[in-house]
Amino acid sequence: MSIRRRAFLQAGAGTLLASIAHGCVQQSQSSPTIAITDTLLKQIQQRGYLLVATEDDYPPFEFLVNGKPTGFDHELLDRLRKQVPFEIRQEIVPWQGLLPGVAEGKYDVALTAAVITDERAETLDFTTPFAESTIAYVKRKDDASIKTLQDLADKALGAQQGGASFAAVPDLEAVLKQKGGKLGPVKQYRKFAEAYQDLLNQRLDAVLHNIVSLSVLVDEKPAIFGLGERVGRKSYAAWAVNKGNQELLNFLNGFLGDLRQGGELKKLQEKWLKITFDQLPTEPLLPGDRPLRSISASPIKR
Amino acid sequence: MKLKRFKPIPDAKRNLLMRLLIGSTALVVGITAYSSYQVVRNTMLESLKRNAFLEVQQGGDDLDRWLSNLKTHIETLASTPAVRSMDWSQAEPYLKAEVLRFSDSYEIVTARSNGLRNVIGGGSINIWDRVYFQKAIAGHTNISDPLISRSLKLPAIIVAAPIRQEFDTASVPIGVVQNVIRLDRIAQVVNNVRYGDHSYAFALDSNGSAIAHPDPTLMLSVKNSTSNLAQATDSNLAAIAQRMIKQQQGIELLPIDGTLKYVAYLPLKEANWSMALVIPREDIESKLRSLDVIALVIFGLAGTMIVILWQVQALEQRQLKQSKEVLEQRVSERTAKLSATLEQLQRSQLRLVQSEKMSALGSLVAGVAHEINNPVSFIFGNLNHVREYVGDLLDLLQLYQKHYPSPHAEIEQQAEAIDLPFLVEDLPKTVASMRMGADRIRQIVLSLRNFSRLDHSEVKPVDIHEGIDSTLLILQHRLKATSDRPEMQVIREYGDLPEVECYAGQLNQVFMNILSNAIDALEEQEARNLECSPLTIRITTQRYGSDRIRICIADNGNGMSTAVQQRIFDPFFTTKEVGKGTGMGMSISYQIVAEKHQGSMWCESAPGQGAAFWIEIPSCALRNSEGTVPAEALAA
Numbered sequence: 001m002s003i004r005r006r007a008f009l010q011a012g013a014g015t016l017l018a019s020i021a022h023g024c025v026q027q028s029q030s031s032p033t034i035a036i037t038d039t040l041l042k043q044i045q046q047r048g049y050l051l052v053a054t055e056d057d058y059p060p061f062e063f064l065v066n067g068k069p070t071g072f073d074h075e076l077l078d079r080l081r082k083q084v085p086f087e088i089r090q091e092i093v094p095w096q097g098l099l100p101g102v103a104e105g106k107y108d109v110a111l112t113a114a115v116i117t118d119e120r121a122e123t124l125d126f127t128t129p130f131a132e133s134t135i136a137y138v139k140r141k142d143d144a145s146i147k148t149l150q151d152l153a154d155k156a157l158g159a160q161q162g163g164a165s166f167a168a169v170p171d172l173e174a175v176l177k178q179k180g181g182k183l184g185p186v187k188q189y190r191k192f193a194e195a196y197q198d199l200l201n202q203r204l205d206a207v208l209h210n211i212v213s214l215s216v217l218v219d220e221k222p223a224i225f226g227l228g229e230r231v232g233r234k235s236y237a238a239w240a241v242n243k244g245n246q247e248l249l250n251f252l253n254g255f256l257g258d259l260r261q262g263g264e265l266k267k268l269q270e271k272w273l274k275i276t277f278d279q280l281p282t283e284p285l286l287p288g289d290r291p292l293r294s295i296s297a298s299p300i301k302r
Numbered sequence: 303m304k305l306k307r308f309k310p311i312p313d314a315k316r317n318l319l320m321r322l323l324i325g326s327t328a329l330v331v332g333i334t335a336y337s338s339y340q341v342v343r344n345t346m347l348e349s350l351k352r353n354a355f356l357e358v359q360q361g362g363d364d365l366d367r368w369l370s371n372l373k374t375h376i377e378t379l380a381s382t383p384a385v386r387s388m389d390w391s392q393a394e395p396y397l398k399a400e401v402l403r404f405s406d407s408y409e410i411v412t413a414r415s416n417g418l419r420n421v422i423g424g425g426s427i428n429i430w431d432r433v434y435f436q437k438a439i440a441g442h443t444n445i446s447d448p449l450i451s452r453s454l455k456l457p458a459i460i461v462a463a464p465i466r467q468e469f470d471t472a473s474v475p476i477g478v479v480q481n482v483i484r485l486d487r488i489a490q491v492v493n494n495v496r497y498g499d500h501s502y503a504f505a506l507d508s509n510g511s512a513i514a515h516p517d518p519t520l521m522l523s524v525k526n527s528t529s530n531l532a533q534a535t536d537s538n539l540a541a542i543a544q545r546m547i548k549q550q551q552g553i554e555l556l557p558i559d560g561t562l563k564y565v566a567y568l569p570l571k572e573a574n575w576s577m578a579l580v581i582p583r584e585d586i587e588s589k590l591r592s593l594d595v596i597a598l599v600i601f602g603l604a605g606t607m608i609v610i611l612w613q614v615q616a617l618e619q620r621q622l623k624q625s626k627e628v629l630e631q632r633v634s635e636r637t638a639k640l641s642a643t644l645e646q647l648q649r650s651q652l653r654l655v656q657s658e659k660m661s662a663l664g665s666l667v668a669g670v671a672h673e674i675n676n677p678v679s680f681i682f683g684n685l686n687h688v689r690e691y692v693g694d695l696l697d698l699l700q701l702y703q704k705h706y707p708s709p710h711a712e713i714e715q716q717a718e719a720i721d722l723p724f725l726v727e728d729l730p731k732t733v734a735s736m737r738m739g740a741d742r743i744r745q746i747v748l749s750l751r752n753f754s755r756l757d758h759s760e761v762k763p764v765d766i767h768e769g770i771d772s773t774l775l776i777l778q779h780r781l782k783a784t785s786d787r788p789e790m791q792v793i794r795e796y797g798d799l800p801e802v803e804c805y806a807g808q809l810n811q812v813f814m815n816i817l818s819n820a821i822d823a824l825e826e827q828e829a830r831n832l833e834c835s836p837l838t839i840r841i842t843t844q845r846y847g848s849d850r851i852r853i854c855i856a857d858n859g860n861g862m863s864t865a866v867q868q869r870i871f872d873p874f875f876t877t878k879e880v881g882k883g884t885g886m887g888m889s890i891s892y893q894i895v896a897e898k899h900q901g902s903m904w905c906e907s908a909p910g911q912g913a914a915f916w917i918e919i920p921s922c923a924l925r926n927s928e929g930t931v932p933a934e935a936l937a938a
Contacts, residue, residue: 065490142422193402200398220484222454223409223422224398 034083034254040247041086049087052077053107056092060216060272061113072272073111080255099124105242109252113237115164116284121292125243126284127252129236130265132277135168137206137228138214140199146206149229153181155205158195161188165208168232175231200224215275233288236281320615328608335604339597343590350586351564354497355553358566358579361495361503368491369572372481373443375404376463380479385412385465388477390420398422408454408482412465415439415477427452438462438478441471445573447507448485448522457485457522485522489514492577498585506531508574510543542567546576555583649893652886671750678747682740689733696726749775763801766809766853770841773813780821790824790837797844799851802921808894815887816855816915822878823859823913851921856914862907870905895919
């Protein structure tokens, strides 16, 4: 056998083995489309992956169907996973431990619809909001006595005990007073389900809750409930990261910004939140459309 | 000499055989491996397909369970007092609470047997034309195909159950209770049925319209009324939809949307619906990738092994060839050596025989010469006396004639008879002639002794010319003219040679051989009747350098061709007729000159130009190099 032919055969065998090895090693990898800075990549590589925390029961953002996590945030997470060159691990944790975990650095991102509040803004940084968390009201569909916000004057209202909905009552009172009406009785409930039950049983005339939850409720029970107007200051839901992690924040903002510009965010809102928000701010705002920076410059003592 | 070689299978053939063996083994192994790979692959694929089908089945079971629950729920509602009362004001709050409690429900309403349905908040809608109502009022709890709710204007399915006055299922229904279910709830259940990343599930109703499909445009909504998959443009999809409408089940590999996909489908039990799972081929077959990779690796390794085997075999072949070549070379070397030895042996034997012959001949000649020498000496010695006595007697006779002029008549008569005057005249001549003959005999005997030199078989300084002359004397008879030819002339051009230390007898043999050949050549020429220049043999001797001499014996015979010259010193080479020459003369001569005397011998000749044999030997080297060599060594 001539040396030349042997070389050919060896080269052939080598190529074959190499291609096999290559075939074994190579995996389908989607090309990243978001710019990631080197420092962020290094930061993620230190842990080996990006660890995000989601809530277990917070429909329509995060919830379980047949034991499988689903919802608005999960769909966003799926999209994010396809666009990054690193692994993203998800931990499903109870709401109580979620934000503190991120503040402690246990998790990289609170991938949940966390309402931007003054208190939270002290320990966390928020992405651009992807939904409103403003308080609105819901009424019985066949109740013709309530048509606008001022019709709520003297009506029996339900709100969650110690919740954001109850915190919005003073705002409503101010609005009603402005229109010459006065606030009716406000009943506090532990669970909204009980409030809805009482609304149906005509013990209440309206229930206050955030607008997303209400729009989902009305979408599910269009025959019995009707969605009312916003009653309080506008507030927003966003993802949260540990305070000062600007690189990660920029990266997530880039992802969300692309979704919003491409119209994808609106579709996801329609699909999951049953409501769309045309004029979401492009930066995280505190309730009442107050900018965050003023807070961080001179923190308000509570 | 030729050795008998055993005959192996030729290299090329053996190579081919070996490669054929390797090739066919590889082929057989390859085919076996490939078929087993196919069997394993098919088994795995079947199992994967079964798994995929099980996945659909599980999804179907989930959906069935959910539908079954819906049916149970509505049947339970149908038997509650509030519903049985058929009093809407009584039933409405209860049903509203149920709607709130039951997450999948848009609304729960009742309809009277005339088809008039209550609407929340008052008013009524006639649903007499709805199939689900007709079935329910006929007494069957049933689930409708997707439709747009007339009160809510939303896509929904409706679970309807008959309301009976009593628990007796045979009694005529007094109305229908119906749960309006969100269509997207089904989609949620169906969409959760997955098999791999790129698979999707869909469900069709009894007409082939999509109940749940990831493509929202196919779904029933207020905007697009209905899209029937059984009439889809994709003929494969349409065929599947047809089978699903016919409540068949199975798993098939079909090209859908341009790529091959597996479609697993089965009918549901609780409704006339069917559910299908579309899985891209890779999703199922990617599970086989590890098998494929292993197969590929094994194939690659096997290929590499064959290549290596091939090369090893080629290497072995090469080495075998090399060692065979070496062996053959050795054999031929040995053979050459052996044949050379044999040749040498034969030559030695011949020389021995010749030498013995010569020795015997020499002894004989020497003996004869010795024996003849004495009588010849007597004759030669006495001839002087005979001549004197004859002269004396003749003188005496003349004195008698002078003093007795007239002798007795008887004396005169006798004198006349014997012709006395002639006798007196001739007798001295006769004696002289005898003396001459005796002298000749004496010389010949001397020459014979000189030639054979039995007494001088060791290195001695001799006169080369004497040797040549002796040889010529022996050959004298052949030089003489015969009836066929004139006498051959011998021209001696002797130089001033010193006495040469040599084996004189052997050198004489050389001269004898060359001169005999020269005479033969001249005789041959004469026999051929060629032009009649005098036949001459020219013998030249001369010094060459300080310590060598050269002897040239040239004839003007026919000469030799180059081919003959090249072989002239070969043993057994002769141009003479069979029986005339042994072919050994020149060969032995060459050996004597070259080996015994460290000299050289060569021939210069051309056809028609005569031949000249040159002998060059050292004049005194032998003593220096070898000293005295015993006669036995010479014989060898």
